[in-house]
Amino acid sequence: NDPMWVELKATGEFTKTEYFGRFLLKPFLTIKERADAVRLSELYYRGINESAEQRTFLTVLAFLKFHVVETDAKWWKDEDGLNMLDEEPVYALYTLLQGVQNPKKEEKKDDDASQSNP
Secondary structure (H helix, E strand, O other), rough: OEEEEEEEEEEOOOOOEEEEEEEEEEOOOOOHHHHHHHHHHHHHHHOOOOOOHHHHHHHHHHHHHHEEEEEEOHHHOHHHOOOOOOHHHHHHHHHHHHHHOEEEEEHHHHHHHHOOOO
């Protein structure tokens, strides 16, 4: 469960702002961290009953708060992304997290081959 560095570059869907930064992502959360993330997401979307899309976005944002160990992205450090006008950078970061959690099969094969050939 060693954290990995990833680089993000995304364009905001509303403001067309270029978002970039390096993120140290923890691939998996402990049971306690997952429970805390669920509680935080429930706090974020309290009172939002009708918009499943908004609830999903706020849940992703809450979980990312626990996956991001370190970053140089000022836009993320400022309230963990809550002050942004765009959602695209958050979803782009989530996509990068999925890549950290499930490395491509080609990369895995390369790792396996290098370990079997001394």
